[in-house]
Amino acid sequence: MLDNLSINQRAAILSLVMLIGGLLIWEAAIPAQKTAENLTEYEILMGLGQERAGVPPPSDVLAKAWEELSNPFYDAGPNDKGIGIQIGYSIYRVLSGYILAAMVAIPLGFLIGMSQIAYKAFNPFIQVLRPISPLAWMPLALFVIQDSEASAIFVIFICSIWPMLINTAFGVAGVRQDWVNVARTHELGSFRTAFTVILPAAAPTIITGMRISIGIAWLVIIAAEMLVGGTGIGYYVWNEWNNLDLTSVIFSILMIGVVGMLLDTAFSVLQRAVAYAE
Amino acid sequence: MSKPFLSIERLTQTYPDGKGGTMTVFENASFGIEKGEFVCILGHSGCGKSTIMNILAGLAEPTSGVVKMDGLEVSGPSLDRGVVFQNYSLLPWLSALKNVTFGIKARHPDWSRDKVEAHARDFLSKVGLDGDVVNRKPSQLSGGMRQRVSIARAFANHPKLLLLDEPFGALDALTRGTIQEELLKIWSGTEQTVFMITHDIDEAILLADRILLMTNGPYARVAESVEITIPRPRKRTEIVEHPNYYAIRNHLVQFLGHRSKELAGQQTDADDLRPETVRIDHTQQDSAGHNPDTPPLRAVNH
Numbered sequence: 001m002l003d004n005l006s007i008n009q010r011a012a013i014l015s016l017v018m019l020i021g022g023l024l025i026w027e028a029a030i031p032a033q034k035t036a037e038n039l040t041e042y043e044i045l046m047g048l049g050q051e052r053a054g055v056p057p058p059s060d061v062l063a064k065a066w067e068e069l070s071n072p073f074y075d076a077g078p079n080d081k082g083i084g085i086q087i088g089y090s091i092y093r094v095l096s097g098y099i100l101a102a103m104v105a106i107p108l109g110f111l112i113g114m115s116q117i118a119y120k121a122f123n124p125f126i127q128v129l130r131p132i133s134p135l136a137w138m139p140l141a142l143f144v145i146q147d148s149e150a151s152a153i154f155v156i157f158i159c160s161i162w163p164m165l166i167n168t169a170f171g172v173a174g175v176r177q178d179w180v181n182v183a184r185t186h187e188l189g190s191f192r193t194a195f196t197v198i199l200p201a202a203a204p205t206i207i208t209g210m211r212i213s214i215g216i217a218w219l220v221i222i223a224a225e226m227l228v229g230g231t232g233i234g235y236y237v238w239n240e241w242n243n244l245d246l247t248s249v250i251f252s253i254l255m256i257g258v259v260g261m262l263l264d265t266a267f268s269v270l271q272r273a274v275a276y277a278e
Numbered sequence: 279m280s281k282p283f284l285s286i287e288r289l290t291q292t293y294p295d296g297k298g299g300t301m302t303v304f305e306n307a308s309f310g311i312e313k314g315e316f317v318c319i320l321g322h323s324g325c326g327k328s329t330i331m332n333i334l335a336g337l338a339e340p341t342s343g344v345v346k347m348d349g350l351e352v353s354g355p356s357l358d359r360g361v362v363f364q365n366y367s368l369l370p371w372l373s374a375l376k377n378v379t380f381g382i383k384a385r386h387p388d389w390s391r392d393k394v395e396a397h398a399r400d401f402l403s404k405v406g407l408d409g410d411v412v413n414r415k416p417s418q419l420s421g422g423m424r425q426r427v428s429i430a431r432a433f434a435n436h437p438k439l440l441l442l443d444e445p446f447g448a449l450d451a452l453t454r455g456t457i458q459e460e461l462l463k464i465w466s467g468t469e470q471t472v473f474m475i476t477h478d479i480d481e482a483i484l485l486a487d488r489i490l491l492m493t494n495g496p497y498a499r500v501a502e503s504v505e506i507t508i509p510r511p512r513k514r515t516e517i518v519e520h521p522n523y524y525a526i527r528n529h530l531v532q533f534l535g536h537r538s539k540e541l542a543g544q545q546t547d548a549d550d551l552r553p554e555t556v557r558i559d560h561t562q563q564d565s566a567g568h569n570p571d572t573p574p575l576r577a578v579n580h
Binding site for chain 2: 178179181182184185186187188196200201203274276277278
């Protein structure tokens, strides 16, 4: 029967089997807590009769997800906002920092890619700044900017700039000389050459850099929000941990994954749009 | 005495040889091309044909010497000198049609979109590309079709000089034959001046008014200019019947086989003869043109 299905269908069935199997194992692995009447006197004296925090079973997480997702945008005070609002804050910060980074990285990458001198002059700075964990900038950012919101955006800016900068420079420098010669023999000016030949030729490499950057930005925003607090999905995770609400923690972990996947998918669509075969 | 339309004067190209010295590819190469002429240049690899081509296109600077077109010195690339590259050099993210309109828009920025597209379609159809094919990307076209697009792009711009750098080098023999005839067809309608590099003797005889022969490098030079005394319009199947055909062909084969090497040897020794390398040896065969006997070509050469 399986032989009649396409590879995609068979893979989907396998995924589903793994999901259900994993959830069942998880559900079964959570030890049932003893109810009060089954406790020994010693255990009662030790306070074990009270409900203990434990890793919740998947059924609880699903129930939580249903509850949260059916009303994602409620706002009941600083520490009780819907998941949609929290994710919205995070995406807003990621996109602000990311767009600022793109506005710097892509023109600068063009310059570095076009000019050997610029490449050699900028390279030492890039090599030193790039390996710095973006969160290491946080104290300095908080001190200089004096605003936690803007500091989080700055951290996103600084972490997403490098892959875009390096890929743009690499893509621009690697444009085939033949295509540049086509532009030259057609007497195109620098701007038209940049926009009609070099940009489309380097676009796949540039978009790849942008895709790496958005992935890193989404990783970093969680940690940044745990530090700066207030709003955002990262803060939400930390807040629920402080509440010892592990069901919410697991639910928000899953949401972080889903949003990250959607951001990546958007860029893979863009990547396919600019791809060309030689 | 009037100068030719295109005159190449004492062109020299040297490269560093990697050991601190220099390697001279060619030295004091001089020749001219008249307006409307189709000139092929033949020579072994390494004699600097492609370098000459790049200098004419303005993509490279010679070590010394000048190129003048219409009396003006050539510096840098220009729309007046169209180039068809061996590897087609189509922009792979544009369709065939867009690749041609890319060139026309550069040439005629003031034309309307419709006019540009109509012009592009006209030239694509001249090289046999009609209908839906023109909307394909280069990667979806065969090698022959890609080179047709490249030729259409170059002709559509009506450059004063068209440079063809081994345009059929990467094509199979059958496709090459078809495109050669298409090239002749499109050329005969335009009176375009063409300078073409080729490795293929038969191709050169079919297409050219005149064939320039280069000696081997280093110190290569343009040693001879062979006129092709076979009347146009030419067809591959018919020119082989012409009495001049095999005579010319034999001469070219002899040159490339032996004399390109012998002359190369002489040139390196005879440094003081450099001014005399301004030489275009006209190998006229008019008198023999209508003679059914094989013309005594070897005797004409010094």
